Amino acid sequence: MDKTISHFEKVDILFSNAAIHFALKDFSDIEWDEFKPKLEEELKAAFITTKAVLPLMKKQKYRKLVYISSSLSHQPLPLFYCSWHSQRCAEFFIKYLAQELGAYNITANTLAPSMV
Template sequence: MMNEKVAIITGASRGIGAAIAKLLAHYGAKVVINYANNKSAAQEVVESIAAKGEEAIAIQADVRNQDEMEFLVNETISQFGKVDVLVNNAAIHFAMKPLSEMEWDEFRPKLEEEIKAAFIATKSVLPIMKEQKYGKLVFISSSLSHQPMPNFIAHGTAKGALNSFVKYLAQEVGPYNITANTVAPAMVETDATKHTPAEQKEQVAMFTPLGRIAKPEDIANTVLYFASDQSAFVTGTYAPVSGGTEMNN
């Protein structure tokens, strides 16, 4: 499904990103594990992929830094010769509080950095994808962009902006045989939610038609579809991975 494809996954040292990297590698992709700080975790992902006879490398880069992302892409080209897939997954921290208790300088960084990360990462791979007349761009959003919850206003608003960015991008790059799609998880069992009270997780599971919260592998399976040629005529879409809590009209 992904034979000989080269995929860059940002924020891939753990959680959803690591699950995506392992799955794409399992299906034949050569994978670049991008990480910001956690080199040992990134190396563990590389080693787990290599142990199965699959190919992966880890490259440090801040997705918000143009020079570092250009370095990452140049290293990818030098190792693997091309870039077919970019999965924009790196997490951007945000202030968790209601608007009434938040200052603009707490609200603004999430909006700016979320879009800056997507903007810079995308621009770093676009020239290559345009030249080869092929590319798969996948962006990890959140169901909170459509379904508000208390204290997530900065996160949800930033992800809403990301959703719009992807639609405009899909229209612009379509003539080059490049697709751009959004995958939007609901609550996922990762490090980011390990401090979420068990009662809250149980409540979410109770209101989920499929009766549980997501695992990283659930998100990875959907990303695999958008990263592969199975989705050759699908672009500009928003795909909720929510167990049925978010049903599009």
């Protein structure tokens, strides 16, 4: 990130897309150790990348944060328990960012394409 900022001297947009493998299981069959990585790593990726660009974006007073989710966050499918929870958690994280950063004219949005 430091090399990018020193070369371009600005960040116009953060496009965050993390997709961690997860167990395709019903809730009754899944263990916490199978559930935790999907939830933790995807939110961690959004958190770390956002923290890296935010100081510069605040100084610029107008930028965009875009995070990829999935239609599964609004219409869950059988066996996608881990994915649904991970994406819903991330979407609320992004909503809070949008509220907090609006004062800096920074938008935070989620794109949720459907399954292919």
